[in-house]
Amino acid sequence: MATLKELASKEELFTGGHRLCSGCGIPPIVRLVLRSAGAPVVATTATGCLEVGTTIYPYTSWRVPWIHSAFENAAATISGVESAYKAFKRKGKMKGDVKFVAFGGDGGTYDIGLQALSGALERGHNFLYICYDNGAYMNTGIQRSSATPFGSATTTSPAGTVIPGKQEWRKDLTRIVVAHRVPYAAQASPHLWKDLARKAEKAFQTEGPTFMNVMSPCPLGWYTKPEDSIGFAKLSVDTCYWPLYEVADGVLKVNYKPKEKKPVEDWLKPQGRFKHLFKPGGDEIIEKMQKTIDLEWERLLEMDGKRVY
Ligand SMILES: Cc1ncc(C[n+]2csc(CCOP(=O)(O)OP(=O)(O)O)c2C)c(N)n1
Numbered sequence: 001m002a003t004l005k006e007l008a009s010k011e012e013l014f015t016g017g018h019r020l021c022s023g024c025g026i027p028p029i030v031r032l033v034l035r036s037a038g039a040p041v042v043a044t045t046a047t048g049c050l051e052v053g054t055t056i057y058p059y060t061s062w063r064v065p066w067i068h069s070a071f072e073n074a075a076a077t078i079s080g081v082e083s084a085y086k087a088f089k090r091k092g093k094m095k096g097d098v099k100f101v102a103f104g105g106d107g108g109t110y111d112i113g114l115q116a117l118s119g120a121l122e123r124g125h126n127f128l129y130i131c132y133d134n135g136a137y138m139n140t141g142i143q144r145s146s147a148t149p150f151g152s153a154t155t156t157s158p159a160g161t162v163i164p165g166k167q168e169w170r171k172d173l174t175r176i177v178v179a180h181r182v183p184y185a186a187q188a189s190p191h192l193w194k195d196l197a198r199k200a201e202k203a204f205q206t207e208g209p210t211f212m213n214v215m216s217p218c219p220l221g222w223y224t225k226p227e228d229s230i231g232f233a234k235l236s237v238d239t240c241y242w243p244l245y246e247v248a249d250g251v252l253k254v255n256y257k258p259k260e261k262k263p264v265e266d267w268l269k270p271q272g273r274f275k276h277l278f279k280p281g282g283d284e285i286i287e288k289m290q291k292t293i294d295l296e297w298e299r300l301l302e303m304d305g306k307r308v309y
Contacts, residue, residue: 023226025216036200046108106147186246223272
């Protein structure tokens with residue numbers, strides 16, 4: 001994999017001056033992914049923070065060919081572009097290697113774009129799909145998504161006298177993708193840049209559909225300080241809420257085992273979206289959350305090094 005020096009000396013393909021919030025987790029993810037392509041790369045984005053913050057006419061932050069998608073069909077868009085490329089190659093009209101990447105938020109991936117993603121994975125297009133998971137539909141006003149953590153307050157799962165935040169557990173999208181028997185899928189986090197860049201590089205080098213689900217802190221929707229974002233990404237991994245693992249050709253590998261697994265409370269307490277959990281009655285929800293995390297982590301460790309399909 002590329003060293004930090006090599007990565008840093010590569011051309012910047014995603015410029016500064018965009019309108020994403022300060023402390024947003026998305027820009028470091030996109031920068032690292034584009035730098036890891038190792039070839040000319042074509043990108044598309046589902047509507048979401050990334051798109052609205054980087055493509056405000058007449059400006060663009062993309063120094064690569066970029067194509068707009070609707071909220072629901074980034075994977076279908078990139079499938080079409082990749083198919084056109086293959087046809088051009090077959091006819092001898094294009095030479096060289098081109099990579100293809102689609103980016104979507106959790107709303108555009110776990111929910112509304114899931115059928116497009118599933119179809120593209122099943123058809124076997126040669127592309128990488130990156131989901132930046134900030135845990136809600138952030139750019140339209142912090143509505144809950146199926147990636148929103150259990151117990152989190154959003155504008156459509158508000159904590160109050162009726163419900164104490166979201167009542168459903170986060171959908172495990174990475175496992176759903178793995179069930180498509182894709183050659184490579186992984187979870188990553190921007191605080192471990194090396195792990196993220198290595199995974200992106202590997203995904204781009206793998207023939208066929210590949211997928212990465214990346215934790216993306218959001219100061220606006222998490223009610224946190226911009227300067228704490230990377231620390232929150234780290235805490236989500238150290239509490240095992242967001243385990244780092246990859247599945248390559250069916251074999252699962254846990255990439256990071258915290259020396260000291262932190263209680264989920266450490267991740268929840270400083271975030272405004274979980275504020276209500278630290279009032280009377282909230283401890284039951286935190287306990288439930290801890291139990292599920294522990295069970296899921298144990299299950300993952302049992303699968304470490306084993307074939308999962
Ligand atoms: C079919 C459809 N439904 C709703 C919308 C409105 N819409 C655009 S972006 C968005 C939320 C995006 O959420 P997410 O994908 O999580 O990305 P984020 O805003 O968090 O970056 C919504 C509801 C739309 N454009 N198309």
